[in-house]
Amino acid sequence: MSTKSPALVMLRRDFKHVTRNPTSIFNAVLMPVVMMFMFVYVIGDAFSVGVDYVDYATPGLMLLAVCYGLGGTAVAVNSDMTKGIINRFKAMDVPRDAVLIGKVVASVLTNAIAIAALLGVAFLLGFSPAAGFVDWLGVIGLLLLLAVATAWLTVALGLAAKSPETAAFAAVPLIMLPFFSSAIVPADKMGPGIKQFAQYQPFTPIIETLRGLLNGTPQTSDALVALAWCVGIALVGYLWASSTFKKRA
Numbered sequence: 001m002s003t004k005s006p007a008l009v010m011l012r013r014d015f016k017h018v019t020r021n022p023t024s025i026f027n028a029v030l031m032p033v034v035m036m037f038m039f040v041y042v043i044g045d046a047f048s049v050g051v052d053y054v055d056y057a058t059p060g061l062m063l064l065a066v067c068y069g070l071g072g073t074a075v076a077v078n079s080d081m082t083k084g085i086i087n088r089f090k091a092m093d094v095p096r097d098a099v100l101i102g103k104v105v106a107s108v109l110t111n112a113i114a115i116a117a118l119l120g121v122a123f124l125l126g127f128s129p130a131a132g133f134v135d136w137l138g139v140i141g142l143l144l145l146l147a148v149a150t151a152w153l154t155v156a157l158g159l160a161a162k163s164p165e166t167a168a169f170a171a172v173p174l175i176m177l178p179f180f181s182s183a184i185v186p187a188d189k190m191g192p193g194i195k196q197f198a199q200y201q202p203f204t205p206i207i208e209t210l211r212g213l214l215n216g217t218p219q220t221s222d223a224l225v226a227l228a229w230c231v232g233i234a235l236v237g238y239l240w241a242s243s244t245f246k247k248r249a
Contacts, residue, residue, distance in 0.1 A: 060183025
């Protein structure tokens with residue numbers, strides 16, 4: 001292989017694949033920016049949320065930026081599995097953890113680039129957070145934990161799928177779930193049924209925690225629920241991915 005760490009070799013390989021795929025770059029980085037323009041600049045005045053809409057929507061769109069790149073991760077994982085590339089790595093005695101960690105870290109790095117691009121556009125559109133230094137550390141930490149959690153779950157979905165097409169479809173619920181949360185409008189403005197779903201699904205407390213941190217008014221109850229969801233998703237994804245990798249590779 002290389003004198004370098006196998007995980008670093010896998011990370012470099014996976015990240016190069018992302019950067020060489022225009023569709024992945026658009027979905028992971030540019031699509032969240034397009035969504036920011038659409039919701040804030042085009043139709044933001046239609047929503048009454050009590051504050052400037054860009055300040056309200058940015059935390060939810062940051063979560064969207066994490067989710068929009070997941071389809072590409074699932075497809076990449078499944079392609080490596082179905083084309084036999086992972087079995088070749090196994091024959092070369094590449095550790096299982098190195099293969100999986102490379103996929104996860106590449107996904108997290110892509111998320112970081114997408115969030116940075118999104119924040120740049122948000123500031124251009126008038127985003128004015130009241131967060132202090134510690135609040136920003138909380139935002140970064142929560143987004144990092146969320147990115148790791150969703151990446152592990154997506155890797156597991158990609159490994160479990162039978163083909164790249166089904167892997168892409170399997171990631172769709174994760175991409176759509178933020179739209180049924182408080183990302184775009186407050187949950188209490190939604191209709192019956194959807195309102196309750198939005199209040200109790202995992203992404204709403206994460207968004208509300210981000211919103212509180214960026215406003216400089218974090219709520220401990222939201223933060224604890226958000227952390228619990230992130231840790232739970234990460235644990236399920238890791239165990240599922242490890243088990244599936246062992247069975248299929």
